[in-house]
Amino acid sequence: MTTATSVHEPAASLTGARRVRPRRGRGFRPAPRHTPYTFVAPAVLLFVAVFLVPLGYTIYLSTQKTQVIGRGLGPGARQQVAAGFANYSTVFGDGEFWQSVLRAVIYGCILIPIMLGLATLFALILDAQRVRFQRFGRLAIFLPYAVPTLIGSMIWGMMYLPAFSPINSTLQALFGVQGINFFGQRIVFLSVANIGVWGGTGFNMMVLYTSLRSLPQEAYEAARLDGANERQIALKIKLPMIRPAVIMTAIFSTIATLQVFNEPYAMHQISYGGVSTTWTPLMTVYRDTYTANNIYLGAAESIVIAVMMFVLSAAVLRITNRQIFGGEAR
Amino acid sequence: MSAGFLTTAAQGMAPAKRGRRTSVVPTGVLVLGIVYALLPIIWVLIASTKTNTQLDSYAAFRPGGSFWSNLQALNSYQGGVFWTWMLNTALYAGGGAILSAVVSAFAGYGFSKYRFRAKNFLFTMILVGMLVPAVVLAIPQYLLVAKIGLADTYWAVLIPSIISPYGIYLARLYAGASVPDEILEAARMDGSGEWRTFFRIAIPMMSPGLVTIFLFQFVAIWNNFLLPWLMLSSENKYPLTVGLFTLLDAGTSQPALYTLVLLGALLSILPLILLFFLLQRFWRVDLGAGSVK
Numbered sequence: 001m002t003t004a005t006s007v008h009e010p011a012a013s014l015t016g017a018r019r020v021r022p023r024r025g026r027g028f029r030p031a032p033r034h035t036p037y038t039f040v041a042p043a044v045l046l047f048v049a050v051f052l053v054p055l056g057y058t059i060y061l062s063t064q065k066t067q068v069i070g071r072g073l074g075p076g077a078r079q080q081v082a083a084g085f086a087n088y089s090t091v092f093g094d095g096e097f098w099q100s101v102l103r104a105v106i107y108g109c110i111l112i113p114i115m116l117g118l119a120t121l122f123a124l125i126l127d128a129q130r131v132r133f134q135r136f137g138r139l140a141i142f143l144p145y146a147v148p149t150l151i152g153s154m155i156w157g158m159m160y161l162p163a164f165s166p167i168n169s170t171l172q173a174l175f176g177v178q179g180i181n182f183f184g185q186r187i188v189f190l191s192v193a194n195i196g197v198w199g200g201t202g203f204n205m206m207v208l209y210t211s212l213r214s215l216p217q218e219a220y221e222a223a224r225l226d227g228a229n230e231r232q233i234a235l236k237i238k239l240p241m242i243r244p245a246v247i248m249t250a251i252f253s254t255i256a257t258l259q260v261f262n263e264p265y266a267m268h269q270i271s272y273g274g275v276s277t278t279w280t281p282l283m284t285v286y287r288d289t290y291t292a293n294n295i296y297l298g299a300a301e302s303i304v305i306a307v308m309m310f311v312l313s314a315a316v317l318r319i320t321n322r323q324i325f326g327g328e329a330r
Numbered sequence: 331m332s333a334g335f336l337t338t339a340a341q342g343m344a345p346a347k348r349g350r351r352t353s354v355v356p357t358g359v360l361v362l363g364i365v366y367a368l369l370p371i372i373w374v375l376i377a378s379t380k381t382n383t384q385l386d387s388y389a390a391f392r393p394g395g396s397f398w399s400n401l402q403a404l405n406s407y408q409g410g411v412f413w414t415w416m417l418n419t420a421l422y423a424g425g426g427a428i429l430s431a432v433v434s435a436f437a438g439y440g441f442s443k444y445r446f447r448a449k450n451f452l453f454t455m456i457l458v459g460m461l462v463p464a465v466v467l468a469i470p471q472y473l474l475v476a477k478i479g480l481a482d483t484y485w486a487v488l489i490p491s492i493i494s495p496y497g498i499y500l501a502r503l504y505a506g507a508s509v510p511d512e513i514l515e516a517a518r519m520d521g522s523g524e525w526r527t528f529f530r531i532a533i534p535m536m537s538p539g540l541v542t543i544f545l546f547q548f549v550a551i552w553n554n555f556l557l558p559w560l561m562l563s564s565e566n567k568y569p570l571t572v573g574l575f576t577l578l579d580a581g582t583s584q585p586a587l588y589t590l591v592l593l594g595a596l597l598s599i600l601p602l603i604l605l606f607f608l609l610q611r612f613w614r615v616d617l618g619a620g621s622v623k
Contacts, residue, residue, distance in 0.1 A: 028521065029521055036444035044456075047495075122363055131352070142606070144367055149553055262555050
């Protein structure tokens, strides 16, 4: 079984009991060798064009710099020359860049536990018995996912604005609390993370809920007969069984968090300086590449971010890949 | 957890929701979640009925009466460019998502149902692609696209939207769970070629999953901001996110535009909300639905 064979054969031989050889006479058509490659070719080609080539180009750009010739006037006065690792040493010595990395880490430490905790909680509630509004709840909590992050951030940003914040006016009416400054130095982390929680909980909830719905119901029936209540079934049976899905959502969320751009970028526009232009790593890249017009430094920063994310995720991905697709032919 | 395990599960065994008494605590928590999720949408709905001064002076959830005049103002903003943005977004999201679902179906099926050299290498490579930040790619993508003369065209936004590592990942899961190997084997025994088997047997079985991939990608493209923001420079090719952002940008110096931003934000999410309601059954696909036992 070294070439492209059908996957059924090894599985069938495992059962042992009735091991029937495929009858090769009457019309049996094994898969040609090239078939699997044809299936994956469009995806692989697009992947190369859209991911790998730009990635290689970024690496190349990160080792270049602009050199000004003469007084730097006229066309041809600025030239692209090799820079070795100069851009990288700039990145490693750049305190502002590392501060933005730190902010993203803090942001992720707030966002991910809250978001995934809520997503798991709601998924379990939706899958539980004797709970009302399940259909509506599933739709309502998922709905923010339909709102583009940029637009959601604009809406929340306006709700944070002191002039017409419904949150502040409600707090004032109910408890007489003075207005919260949502763009304050520390609160701003919560303000931005809240947008992420609002937008991301529903999606992760649906992933976990779908995975819950595909579990065999027999296990619950048995547990119910043994006198387990819904909470015990949820925590002791369902939760361990959807563990691979939870790990998967955690990885995707971590990746998304380090790339966070839209929320703080929109908030920057609204917050009058509460969110700086270099608030997250990618905002720093954007600022250096476009505003400061130094694509070479931006490229080096991009590569540093990519490597950090790669190191962070690759190990976990390896483990879960084995867990999730373990049942398939290899 | 084998594939066969999944296919036999959840054959319409919906939990019995009513009949017995309601659990109060989970229901209460769910209601809180609903309120939190809907609050900003309700607020923007109410805010879109207010004039700019009412935004300031009225209580947050007290509606005004200027929805129609706001709508007229938005309609006439720069000759109705808002509706051009809306159409563009539908084009990017619809076209990109269809192509993406097709490419993902091919790849997911190939990865799930065949053994071949470099399979794990290729699959891992595509998954790792998800780790590369959007901005890291967006900038060189823009430079490359500019080089081949596609900058500021529809293609510049459409082509990068077709490939979705997540869609391929999901398609592989769906193929593994909803297309039993026994059926493929039976088709081979009956002399069906691989492509015929794929189109006539596998695709119908995977189709609920493929609709889900289409929807996820549709939303992802609808939501995308950075890529079109970098790729496009002419206003009449903008999607909604970029258009509304420029409107917000103008609004910081010209606060009268805030009402337009809010109404635009509301209108831009309505089509997706509609899509969710119409296709809601695809957001909870039972992986085994439709297969033979």
